[in-house]
Amino acid sequence: MKALSCLLIILCVSCGDDNFRKVDRLVGFRVLAILADAPEVAPGGTVNLQLFVSDPQGAGRTVTAATASCVDPGVSVGATVSCDHDPTRVSGSYAVDTSTPDFVSNLRTGLAAPLSVTVPATILQNRSPREQFNGVSYIVIFDFEVDGERLRTFKRIIATNRGTLNTNPSGSVLLKNNLPFDGTLRKDDGLSVTGTGVESNDYLNIDGSQESRLEQIDVSWYVSHGELDRPKTFLGEETEYQDTPPDSTMLLVSIIRDDRGGVEVMREVIP
């Protein structure tokens, strides 16, 4: 039976059965998302970035990162995440302080201080009409060295000449068993997110045709204790909490992403 099971899984995904750290479990220092106040801007626009960080075992500390900003080297087509290619790159530093009251009251999980980034005004020069319309990415890289490990994370800011710009998802409501979340959690409770505003946008396909697309909203789930059956869900789709909550407090985080760089974060301290 196991053989047949593996055979099928080889066909479609992979044979799991691992003891890896679970993606939905909050343990060490981790960047869960990077919020931009404007996911898309016109060339020359300025964006404030905030890292949504979790460090439940950090006991409150300041973690620093080296930053670099540059035109996307082509990460989507396989380039290494780096700014080494760009002589106009902007380097700097950034600090995350998890000892602030907001972090303390939310199991060391929250939004860090903002970082202001300005996209070059010339970013669309010499770009194809399709690239100018759909947008060119300007990436901001954060290189942390924490607990003896290097962590690299990055965020794209889309620069476009398209008139209507993307905004972050908003209005999301957390549900438990299809009812508004009541601040408590039990084993087998179903969690979902609804109410998120879904935008449409125009997109130039590679064959030159223009298409109106609806955003696809995805939700990433995290807990500081236990495990969820689906760490990622679609909007309205349920994930099940599969453990018994601890006697002490625990944290539930849901991060809502559109597929164009927009982010909304929600967190609940339970109970």
Add this chain to the structure above:
Amino acid sequence: MIYLLILLLSSGVYSQVTIPDGPAVGSIAPDPASVELISISGRLQEKGTRNPLSDVSLFILPHKLKATSDANGQFTFSAVPKGDACSLIVNLSGYLKYQETLPCQETRDRTIYLEKRFYTSFETTVTGKVVKRDDQAQSLTQDEFIKAPGSFGGDPVRAAQNLPGVGQNGGSAQIIVQGASPEDTGYLINGHRVPLVFHFGGLSSVITPEAVERVELLPSGYGPEYSRAIGGIIGLTTKEPRKDRIHGMAFIDLLNSGGLLEGPIDDKSSFLFAARYSYIGQVLKVVAAQNDDFQLSTAPSYYDLTGIYQRRLNEKNNFKTTFIASKDELKLILNRAASDDRELRGKFKNSTQFFRFIPQLTTQIDSRTRMDHSLGLGRDSLLVDIGGRYLDVNSNVISHRSELIKEWKPTSKTFLGLDNQLNSSDFRINLPSSYSVGGVGTPFSVGELRKFEDKETLIQLGVYLRQELKPSDESRWTFLPNLRFDHFSVNDNSILQPRFQLRYQLDPSLLLRASWGKYAQSPRPQEISDKYGNRDLRSPTAIHYTLGFSKDFRGGSSDGLEFTNNYFYKELDDVVNPDLKKNYLNSGTGTIIGGELQAKLRREEWTSQLVYTYLKGRLHTPGFGTRPSEYDQTHNLNLIGSYNSERWTYSARFRFVSGNPYTPVTGASFDSDNDVFIPTRGTIYSERFDPFNQLDIRIDRKFVYEKWILTAYLDIQNLLNSGNAQNVEYSYDYREKKKVRGLPILPTVGLKGEF
């Protein structure tokens, strides 16, 4: 004979017995005036198969009468003294002795079944039985592949993996020939290209084994008849339906079941129809119901159909047409995102299907001139849909082959041929761009989404000339100067491919051979696409050099040793590699060098074989340096043995293969927009998996009845349950990893009935 003598003496009729060797019918006739004479007639057939047995002596005792069966197995005793009882005796070498006491009465149409001592003479790989045009070719006939261990029920293509130069594919549906990429190997049925030879997972090829006459492997240095594959060629040839009577076969095992029917339609034509259906998915559906990671909405299934019609049009023309259809389908719902990639979840559908209609006309113009024409008409369809991201390709295919063979004189023979193919394809694509080097690629959700519909017509034209020249009738040398020309419309490339083969028959048992040749193939569709690829790509080419010999130590006997030794060297040029700016470039070069040997020893009921291949494959890509090729399996050893014991056949295969190289992941960057980690690749193919080893066994038991044969078999793959890592699985952030094992122990039991 002693028994016969005692029998005759004890009868009391004759005091002295001599059984004459003479004429067919009733050599000693009693006095007709005193005894009423009757006749006994019938037919002599092999038990189980009902094959007529000709030229066999039958005796009736105590009358000491002898008859001999004719070509149809018919026999007649025309003057047998009527009586209460007499004995009918047949004693034929290779068969169990037949003796029956029957009333000496007028009897017609009596059928006598002789039971063979051995119904299967298992030989895993035997070359030379088939008339080969290419000295480099390795062939397996149906009788050979149907009982091969590790072939999962006699699959011809899986059995071909026992041949020298064929690498282990880790349970995938790919064939690795002499270290070449599987995409560089062409798959043919009756000389016409098909998109795949295996169903899901590589367990079974797309055609019922019993409908296949032979499978042929052309690994390198082959003649000009084939091209568009810089690696090798795997060719399946369908059989000619039998004409003697209606034959049938049905089988059932854990994975699939099917049947075959063949026989004459009239005195000039015959047919064959075969079908298979796999229900492995029904089993997997039960498994999947217990797994939260995915739900099977449609159980994976496959089926294939084969139809063959043959008609002898007249003395000169023979017509044969083959129809093949294959479909694989899988639908599931991924509850958890695979590899934590948010795009790899939701509804997943994969469907692959194709059919080919292959009419062939052979015209024997005169005793020295033959003309063959064939067409391959069909359609290929591929659909992959992952949560609304899809690849949907439908191609109408027309391929054409014609060949004129002219033997000018015994020392000179010419082959002139055409080999053309047209693909008219519709594409519907909505997929992110992908970039993968060294087997490490960007996650699905990171790529830039590209959506388009397109139509494309690809034309591949080929013409070839093959010469077989001997300096004289007695000469041991044969020279084969060959030439092939191919044109690929997709990139407007025309390539002349000179090839040369040389044979030296030192003595009847020792053949020396060498070859050199150029081979070319068009870039793959995704590489040449103006949306995903690069229209300016050239056609990759390879130069093959081979050298080898075959020595047959058997001296005319069927027992003994056969030995084959080959060396090959391939130079690859214009290899297509991914490129960040142009999508793809002809930036690669490479070499594959190796040697292979095959030793086959047969001794009565024992057959054993040693197959070993050594190879070293290196590819060079600017920016990435020189590195092992993905299929650089340095050592590849197969030990195969079998033993026949009347109705039992035991066979086993042990395989040891160097581990495949792989590229380590040295880190990862978190893409906060797509919530996925992008792996950072280390030095390409700088690490290797542990060596692969696998023991397969197979036991067959035949139950022979008068008019049919039942075979039960047990086939166990990976009896030792060796781990055989084939892949590396990483945690979501690539900080943890583990090696994913290959196919665990996999037993199959099956039953096959045939008449």
